[in-house]
Amino acid sequence: DVKVTQSSRYLVKRTGEKVFLECVQDMDHENMFWYRQDPGLGLRLIYFSYDVKMKEKGDIPEGYSVSREKKERFSLILESASTNQTSMYLCASSLSGSNDEQFFGPGTRLTVL
Amino acid sequence: QKEVEQNSGPLSVPEGAIASLNCTYSDRVSQSFFWYRQYSGKSPELIMSIYSNGDKEDGRFTAQLNKASQYVSLLIRDSQPSDSATYLCAVSPGGSYIPTFGRGTSLIVHP
Numbered sequence: 001d002v003k004v005t006q007s008s009r010y011l012v013k014r015t016g017e018k019v020f021l022e023c024v025q026d027m028d029h030e031n032m033f034w035y036r037q038d039p040g041l042g043l044r045l046i047y048f049s050y051d052v053k054m055k056e057k058g059d060i061p062e063g064y065s066v067s068r069e070k071k072e073r074f075s076l077i078l079e080s081a082s083t084n085q086t087s088m089y090l091c092a093s094s095l096s097g098s099n100d101e102q103f104f105g106p107g108t109r110l111t112v113l
Numbered sequence: 114q115k116e117v118e119q120n121s122g123p124l125s126v127p128e129g130a131i132a133s134l135n136c137t138y139s140d141r142v143s144q145s146f147f148w149y150r151q152y153s154g155k156s157p158e159l160i161m162s163i164y165s166n167g168d169k170e171d172g173r174f175t176a177q178l179n180k181a182s183q184y185v186s187l188l189i190r191d192s193q194p195s196d197s198a199t200y201l202c203a204v205s206p207g208g209s210y211i212p213t214f215g216r217g218t219s220l221i222v223h224p
Contacts, residue, residue, distance in 0.1 A: 033211075040216070041216070048211060090156055098210050102159075102212065105156060106155070
């Protein structure tokens with residue numbers, strides 16, 4: 001079974017802190033994604049990556065950056081956390097093509113105080 | 114802009130009934146369609162995928178696709194309380210691995 005893991009289930013940070021969220025998948029998937037999910041707004045794509053060191057902006061990249069140094073690992077970075085970044089963050093991966101489903105990690109509930 | 118629309122619900126059905134969840138999409142070149150189930154506090158998991166017009170059945174679940182009318186639906190037969198969750202519809206255009214998600218429909222199955 002594909003497994004996508006995220007570094008933390010719950011995280012509490014203070015405004016202005018630098019925050020790292022890590023995601024690891026174990027099935028040699030090409031594509032990796034970071035979403036945030038907020039009540040009433042659904043899943044919103046922050047960044048995605050289709051290969052090592054390759055990254056593309058999603059719908060809401062402002063305030064975030066990403067890193068993909070190894071195929072299995074995709075990190076989301078909040079350079080200076082703000083309260084409006086309090087959210088559920090979900091990482092996902094997919095094999096390669098448009099017919100391939102996404103597999104999601106368990107999510108990280110981030111609270112910025 | 115690509116849009117995927119779902120009724121937010123909640124859709125409430127009695128145990129044993131058929132639950133019908135609907136999704137419409139705006140991008141005519143969409144080729145891949147997915148239904149994910151998300152329990153409260155958990156992450157989405159795939160239930161069904163469908164790529165061609167018609168019905169696709171898997172156990173109690175049936176996905177229906179009509180590309181001409183640009184809708185995809187999910188039927189859950191013999192609904193159980195354990196089916197209570199939010200159901201997300203996702204649509205990918207041909208040649209793209211990036212799906213657009215709907216905001217989900219909340220389903221409540223009451224005993």
